Amino acid sequence: MIRLKVNGIEEDVMVTSVSELLAIRGIDPGARFVAVAVNGSVIRRSEWASKPLGPGDDVEIVRPFSGG
Amino acid sequence: MTDPFIIADTALSSRLIVGTARYPNQKVMLDCLEASGAELVTASIRRISLEGYAESLVDILGGRYRLLPNTAGCVTARDAILTAELAREALETNWVKLELIGDRELLYPDVEQLVHAADELVRKGFTVLPYCNEDPVTCQKLADVGCAAVMPLGSLIGSGMGIANPTAIELICSRSPVPVVLDAGIGTASDAALAMELGCEAVMVDTAIAQSHDPRRMAAAMRAAVEAGRLARLAGRIPKRRYAESSSPQLGLVGS
Numbered sequence: 001m002i003r004l005k006v007n008g009i010e011e012d013v014m015v016t017s018v019s020e021l022l023a024i025r026g027i028d029p030g031a032r033f034v035a036v037a038v039n040g041s042v043i044r045r046s047e048w049a050s051k052p053l054g055p056g057d058d059v060e061i062v063r064p065f066s067g068g
Numbered sequence: 069m070t071d072p073f074i075i076a077d078t079a080l081s082s083r084l085i086v087g088t089a090r091y092p093n094q095k096v097m098l099d100c101l102e103a104s105g106a107e108l109v110t111a112s113i114r115r116i117s118l119e120g121y122a123e124s125l126v127d128i129l130g131g132r133y134r135l136l137p138n139t140a141g142c143v144t145a146r147d148a149i150l151t152a153e154l155a156r157e158a159l160e161t162n163w164v165k166l167e168l169i170g171d172r173e174l175l176y177p178d179v180e181q182l183v184h185a186a187d188e189l190v191r192k193g194f195t196v197l198p199y200c201n202e203d204p205v206t207c208q209k210l211a212d213v214g215c216a217a218v219m220p221l222g223s224l225i226g227s228g229m230g231i232a233n234p235t236a237i238e239l240i241c242s243r244s245p246v247p248v249v250l251d252a253g254i255g256t257a258s259d260a261a262l263a264m265e266l267g268c269e270a271v272m273v274d275t276a277i278a279q280s281h282d283p284r285r286m287a288a289a290m291r292a293a294v295e296a297g298r299l300a301r302l303a304g305r306i307p308k309r310r311y312a313e314s315s316s317p318q319l320g321l322v323g324s
Contacts, residue, residue: 007115027116033126034116035158040146042153060115062154064125066097067112067138068087068225068274 002055018048021059034063071302073269075247076163076195076216082107083264084294085136085249086287087274090226094128096283101133103287104277109133110165112140113155126159136197138165143178145185152189164189165219166198175225175252177201183209190214199251202236204243211246218244219272222263223253226275230259234266241267257286257293264297265305 001012006021015021018036019029027034029048036043037060043051053059073080086106091097101109111125126135137155142148145168152164168185170178177200189196195216200206202220210218220240223229230253231237241248250263251272260271273290280286 025116033124033158035113035154037150037154040150042150042157044157060150060154062113062151062158063116064111064135064137064155064158065114066087066089066091066125067110067140068089068272 002053002057004053004055005058007059007061016052018043018051018053018059021053022048022061025061027061034061036061071298073247075197080107080134080270081105082291082294083270083298084260084290085110085251085270085272086277086290087272088125088129089274090278091283092278097278098128099284100277100287101129103284103291104273105291107134108136110136110138110272110274111159113137113151113158135159135161136163136165137161138167138199140167141169142167143169143172143181145181145188148181148185149188149192152194153192156194162193163195163197163216166196166215176221177206179203179206182206183213186210186215187213197249202233202240204236204240207240207244207248211244215246217247217249217269219249219251221252222250222259225252227253228255228276229253230255231262231266234262237263237268238266254290256280257289260290261293261297261300264294265301267301270294 001014003012022029039058073083082105084104084106085108086104087110137159139148139151148168156162168178168182169175186196186198197217198210198215199219207218222231247269249270249272250268254260254273254276263271271294277283277286
């Protein structure tokens with residue numbers, strides 16, 4: 001288990017990559033219109049499976065929402 | 069198109085840009101977007117909630133509109149830049165409506181951070197459309213760092229107060245090397261028409277439509293207003309005169 005901050009909330013998860021983190025949150029890694037940043041840097045979709053996550057990493061998982 | 073609206077070498081079919089927030093429900097939003105005739109609509113970028121991955125705005129819009137992501141709510145250049153980069157990744161567009169707020173109550177831009185963030189985003193290859201204050205100096209700085217347009221506010225976001233400083237907007241329009249889009253504070257159709265008459269190339273509206281009593285009708289009204297204002301601008305208005313000037317001839321009056 002590693003402790004990550006995901007969307008502002010600290011949680012302990014058993015994941016090693018961005019793809020795995022998306023999967024346990026019920027987000028299809030093939031889904032369009034999703035973007036991920038780790039420690040302030042955008043991780044491109046092509047790197048989701050390979051990008052490793054470590055303890056203390058700060059992850060943002062976002063999508064478009066209504067806005068003006 | 070005899071009067072094309074062009075931003076960053078892209079011709080847009082409508083001079084009315086509409087937001088996707090604050091509608092009573094999804095169906096009303098979709099009907100309003102259709103009634104407005106808009107091509108470009110705005111969206112925010114937000115964290116996916118714990119409740120799961122509900123149907124996304126993009127799916128709801130069904131590919132009918134060009135999406136312009138915003139950095140709404142950002143108060144630092146760093147957050148705005150990261151949000152823009154996430155938006156680019158999520159939506160596969162490098163267009164961004166840059167919002168950098170200096171006051172949470174007023175939602176007035178933080179000019180210093182805004183210009184800095186705009187500069188950096190332009191260097192990163194973004195097409196930047198900054199929401200800004202109605203100040204000719206700021207607008208020139210934003211154009212100088214390479215923004216594709218400038219988007220001065222008419223009045224506070226969501227306030228419906230219209231165009232508080234028409235003189236400033238007109239000055240900005242007369243000097244701006246890039247298109248000027250009036251963004252924020254529109255309350256009703258006449259505000260939108262005025263913006264176009266002052267020289268704005270386009271108008272951005274959200275709350276005035278979404279929160280009106282009959283949003284579909286207001287969307288149609290805004291469409292007509294933007295078209296009317298633009299036509300009037302191109303037609304060239306008469307000057308304002310201090311005294312009356314009779315329209316009927318003065319000769320041949322009965323009893324004269």
